[in-house]
Amino acid sequence: MASPSTRIQRTERSPEEAARQSLQQVADEAAKNSSALTSLLHFAGALENSGLLAMLTAFIAAKDQVLGVVLEQVSKPGPTHAIQNLMKLVQTLARVDGSHVENLLGAVVKGVEKGHEQLESSPEVGVFDLVRALRDPDINRALVLILGVLKGVGESLGQSGVAGNGTNG
Numbered sequence: 001m002a003s004p005s006t007r008i009q010r011t012e013r014s015p016e017e018a019a020r021q022s023l024q025q026v027a028d029e030a031a032k033n034s035s036a037l038t039s040l041l042h043f044a045g046a047l048e049n050s051g052l053l054a055m056l057t058a059f060i061a062a063k064d065q066v067l068g069v070v071l072e073q074v075s076k077p078g079p080t081h082a083i084q085n086l087m088k089l090v091q092t093l094a095r096v097d098g099s100h101v102e103n104l105l106g107a108v109v110k111g112v113e114k115g116h117e118q119l120e121s122s123p124e125v126g127v128f129d130l131v132r133a134l135r136d137p138d139i140n141r142a143l144v145l146i147l148g149v150l151k152g153v154g155e156s157l158g159q160s161g162v163a164g165n166g167t168n169g
Helices: 015-032 034-050 052-061 063-074 077-095 098-121 127-134 137-160
Strands: none
Touching: 015 034, 034 052, 052 063, 063 077, 127 137
């Protein structure tokens, strides 16, 4: 029976051999991906020609200073409140049905156009014009929407305790 081996011989590569093997691996990968490398080189050349490469390089080199300035500005009360308000706005908008928003925005655009037409044709409105306008079904429909929005806003303000009791005098 053979005796177990207790010595393991490791073959270590010389630094030159390791470098040669690494270069061969890089060359093999470059040959496999020559199209991607060519595109990457064209992209880098375009960045260089436009000056963006130098700007990005300077930005990365000064990243600590840039980050410090950004953090300093964001930590001030104004930007902090703006970020909080933006987050609340996005959360609120996420609760609104998209079709309602789309219809309302389309109506606002058309209303602005009609408003400018009215200003050009008759810039003044009298009391009788207002009474006559209330009989117009389009104006009446818009008033119903506006009154409904005002009712909802008032109810919400009353529930949150922001406004008074809502009674007159």
